[in-house]
Amino acid sequence: MSVKLVILGLLMEGNKHPYEIQQVINERQMKHYIKLASGSLYYAFETLGKDGFVKVVDVVSDTKRPDKTIYAITEAGEAEFEKLFFEQLLKKEHMYRxxxxxxxxxxxxxxxxxxxxxxxxxxxxxxxxxxxxxxxxxxxxxxxxxxxxxxxxxxxxxxxxxxxxxxxxxxxxxxxxxxxxxxxxxxxxxxxx
Structure with a gap:
């Protein structure tokens, strides 16, 4: 499954930091049905930002931890989400195991x-x-x-x-x-x- 679809879909629920996205994926046990390589989440956020599908809405500073960059989905991101949604939904499945x-x-x-x-x-x-x-x-x-x-x-x-x-x-x-x-x-x- 497209990591971009997951990110955009979870941002449709509200603004989030990449670590929050990872938390939601873990809480919902999505690892059992979504293949996400470690490190791909941050790279995908970077790519989505460059493409104008997500934007930074806040940076939360904490002296004990690194800054947290909070992202929101853009209007272009919502259109991309819908495109990815239907691509994934209609994709032919293979039975490779x-x-x-x-x-x-x-x-x-x-x-x-x-x-x-x-x-x-x-x-x-x-x-x-x-x-x-x-x-x-x-x-x-x-x-x-x-x-x-x-x-x-x-x-x-x-x-x-x-x-x-x-x-x-x-x-x-x-x-x-x-x-x-x-x-x-x-x-x-x-x-x-």
């Missing part, structure tokens, strides 16, 4: 290590699922439906992912993950494919 490349070569890896790694993926997915369910419970009465729908989709995705990793773990544990399964049709029915 790092795990797919690994699963293509399960025959060539130590099967016990594979089974343990899949168990770790199950635990990681369960932990993230619990966090997202807690976030949904916290936000369900205060967040707009658009925001809630993101959390809902992440939860649905994580539930499917958890079932898939459990299936892979069982196959690895039974020594079947690297073999041709004569009963693959039954697997498709099990997953309602």
């Amino acid at each position: 790092p795990v797919y490349a690994s699963l293509s070569f399960t025959s060539y890896i130590d099967q016990d290590k594979l089974e343990r790694a899949l168990k770790g993926k199950i635990e990681e997915t369960e932990t993230t699922l619990k966090k997202m369910k807690r976030l949904y419970a916290e936000k369900k009465k205060t967040a707009p439906l658009g925001n809630l729908s993101i959390i809902m989709r992440v939860i649905l995705h994580l539930k499917a992912e958890l079932g898939w990793f459990q299936f892979l773990h069982e196959a690895a544990d039974a020594g079947k993950i690297s073999k041709i399964d004569e009963d693959a049709e039954a697997l498709l029915e099990e997953f309602e494919i």
